[in-house]
Amino acid sequence: MSAVVDRVVVGRVKALARAELTLFGRSKGMIVTAVFVPLVLPLSVRTAVEDMDLEGTGLSVGMVLLPGAIGFSLLFAVYSALVGVFVGRREELVLKRLRTGELRDGEILAGTALPAVTTGLVQSLVLAAACTALLDVPAPKAPHLAVVGLLLGLAVCVLLAAVTAGLTRTVESAQVTALPLVMVAMVGSGITVPLELMPDRMASLCELLPLTPVITLIRGGWTGELSAYETIGPVLTALAWAAAGVFAVGRWFRWEPRR
Amino acid sequence: MDTNTNVIEVTDLRRVYGGGFEAVRGISFSVAPGEVFALLGTNGAGKTSTVELLEGLAPPTGGRIRVLGHDPYAERAVVRPRTGVMLQEGGFPSELTVAETARMWAGCVSGARPPLEALELVGLARRSDVRVKQLSGGERRRLDLALALLGRPEVLFLDEPTTGLDAEGRRDTWELVRALRDGGTTVLLTTHYLEEAEGLADRLAILHEGRIAVTGTPAEVTAGQPSRISFELPDGYFVGDLPPLGQLGVLSHEVDGRVVRLRTRELQRAATEVLVWASRAGVELRGLDVRSASLEEAFLGIAAQEFAQEVRA
Numbered sequence: 186m187s188a189v190v191d192r193v194v195v196g197r198v199k200a201l202a203r204a205e206l207t208l209f210g211r212s213k214g215m216i217v218t219a220v221f222v223p224l225v226l227p228l229s230v231r232t233a234v235e236d237m238d239l240e241g242t243g244l245s246v247g248m249v250l251l252p253g254a255i256g257f258s259l260l261f262a263v264y265s266a267l268v269g270v271f272v273g274r275r276e277e278l279v280l281k282r283l284r285t286g287e288l289r290d291g292e293i294l295a296g297t298a299l300p301a302v303t304t305g306l307v308q309s310l311v312l313a314a315a316c317t318a319l320l321d322v323p324a325p326k327a328p329h330l331a332v333v334g335l336l337l338g339l340a341v342c343v344l345l346a347a348v349t350a351g352l353t354r355t356v357e358s359a360q361v362t363a364l365p366l367v368m369v370a371m372v373g374s375g376i377t378v379p380l381e382l383m384p385d386r387m388a389s390l391c392e393l394l395p396l397t398p399v400i401t402l403i404r405g406g407w408t409g410e411l412s413a414y415e416t417i418g419p420v421l422t423a424l425a426w427a428a429a430g431v432f433a434v435g436r437w438f439r440w441e442p443r444r
Numbered sequence: 445m446d447t448n449t450n451v452i453e454v455t456d457l458r459r460v461y462g463g464g465f466e467a468v469r470g471i472s473f474s475v476a477p478g479e480v481f482a483l484l485g486t487n488g489a490g491k492t493s494t495v496e497l498l499e500g501l502a503p504p505t506g507g508r509i510r511v512l513g514h515d516p517y518a519e520r521a522v523v524r525p526r527t528g529v530m531l532q533e534g535g536f537p538s539e540l541t542v543a544e545t546a547r548m549w550a551g552c553v554s555g556a557r558p559p560l561e562a563l564e565l566v567g568l569a570r571r572s573d574v575r576v577k578q579l580s581g582g583e584r585r586r587l588d589l590a591l592a593l594l595g596r597p598e599v600l601f602l603d604e605p606t607t608g609l610d611a612e613g614r615r616d617t618w619e620l621v622r623a624l625r626d627g628g629t630t631v632l633l634t635t636h637y638l639e640e641a642e643g644l645a646d647r648l649a650i651l652h653e654g655r656i657a658v659t660g661t662p663a664e665v666t667a668g669q670p671s672r673i674s675f676e677l678p679d680g681y682f683v684g685d686l687p688p689l690g691q692l693g694v695l696s697h698e699v700d701g702r703v704v705r706l707r708t709r710e711l712q713r714a715a716t717e718v719l720v721w722a723s724r725a726g727v728e729l730r731g732l733d734v735r736s737a738s739l740e741e742a743f744l745g746i747a748a749q750e751f752a753q754e755v756r757a
Contacts, residue, residue, distance in 0.1 A: 193554065196551060197551060197552045199551065200547070200548050200549075200550070200551020200552050201548060201551070201552060203548065203551070204537070204540060204544060204545070204547075204548035207539075207540060207544060208537050208539050208540065211539045212539070274537070277534070277535065277536070277537060277538065278531070278533055278534055278535035279535050279536065279537055281501070281531065281535055282531055282534070282535025282536065283535075283552070284501060285499055285501065285524075285529035285531065286524060286529070286549070286552050286553060286595075287521075287524045287525055287552060287553060287554060287595075288552050289521075
């Protein structure tokens with residue numbers, strides 16, 4: 186019985202995701218932000234990272250750039266892109282229309298988010314491979330941590346995109362409302378500046394940001410230098426953000442335009 | 445399910461929006477299996493607010509709704525596979541084609557018809573490869589109707605299904621709705637077109653300011669309304685020259701310049717007396733208009749009552 190139900194749910198989410206993927210392919214703006222920006226940004230911060238005083242942190246340039254590149258992908262291909270998608274579908278009354286059918290709310294969000302999540306996933310793999318090949322990054326020593334980090338990152342980004350969409354009135358303003366988290370994460374989550382280079386108090390504050398645990402886990406996956414004990418903090422922080430996201434979406438997500 | 449059970453039961457329904465606006469103020473009605481029921485009203489009467497509650501899009505502020513015996517909001521998983529919904533306004537991504545939209549929706553519906561079959565039902569199959577943004581308003585309405593029909597619903601909710609359609613499209617939609625009704629589908633529709641309600645609905649309710657002003661079959665609703673006779677008084681004649689109006693079965697009259705309007709529930713008698721009088725006097729009644737009660741009369745009557753109340757208040 187439950188297998189039947191699962192198959193039905195998977196079928197519905199797939200149908201929705203397929204339509205959403207078609208739309209993704211037809212939107213030039215989306216392709217630029219979601220596909221090219223995350224591929225280009227790591228190159229542009231490379232010189233800055235090379236000028237950083239990484240001695241004493243035990244980090245190489247590649248070890249800073251690789252998790253950072255995945256962070257860019259999460260921020261642009263998943264988070265920013267999805268804020269626009271959720272708002273766009275809401276303003277076109279697509280979400281309201283979908284809610285008149287059999288799809289449950291979670292399925293609507295999942296199906297709508299799936300193409301962006303897939304983009305983020307594929308991009309992360311490509312970026313990791315490129316960094317490995319071009320920056321002499323060795324193979325990950327604890328790949329499971331990188332996988333956990335990436336999955337948590339995708340979940341947090343989808344949920345926060347839905348929360349941000351709830352605070353956004355138009356597709357145009359989605360560019361603006363997505364900015365605060367993007368900026369804060371770029372500076373404070375270890376995407377461009379490793380937390381090791383920050384003053385201690387600031388670093389421990391930055392550890393609580395939504396994407397910091399994700400970057401920490403991914404980097405730990407490559408360095409293999411995170412002890413089991415040291416992984417607990419980031420995992421719990423990321424789970425806390427995900428839980429807060431689920432709560433906020435249930436409470437504040439808007440399914441139709443304001444009257 | 446017992447065939448005597450109503451498909452839709454609404455009891456004392458209320459809906460108050462966040463800002464405190466009371467859109468639905470305690471309405472009750474029921475719809476029997478295979479019936480076409482129309483909610484008729486002006487803009488802002490509460491039609492859409494009511495239908496959205498029946499569709500289970502939001503919980504009511506007060507009162508009770510049963511669709512196929514279930515609460516459409518709390519038990520949506522049971523109700524949704526058996527209902528089809530056409531919202532007042534689109535809700536399709538503008539960059540998808542008609543066929544892509546139908547295929548997407550078919551993937552989300554249990555026991556769906558083939559998408560092309562649904563598009564054929566509404567005469568949209570030849571527009572399959574056109575993007576939604578390039579459709580006319582009427583074509584979009586028909587796409588919406590096609591999607592509502594994809595799941596072969598037992599209950600169909602149509603919110604202003606023919607708004608934006610040309611005369612031919614409207615007739616096609618009416619025929620489709622009748623065919624569905626003949627196939628056993630229960631239909632609840634809203635409209636502000638009187639002829640649509642009159643021609644299509646087995647029963648209807650006229651909504652006004654969130655309340656049901658009058659309900660019944662179109663014949664019952666119009667039967668409660670007086671008929672009208674109007675004509676121009678011949679030169680040199682005054683209303684007082686007519687036979688005593690009370691004896692003609694006239695309820696009320698008004699004079700507007702030379703034009704006299706009579707309201708009566710005994711149209712044949714009143715009209716005969718007026719014509720006999722004209723014939724005896726040897727005068728011609730210009731602009732003579734004899735008209736039975738219509739839904740339009742009922743509708744305008746309700747709006748006028750409210751207007752009069754507002755003026756008095």
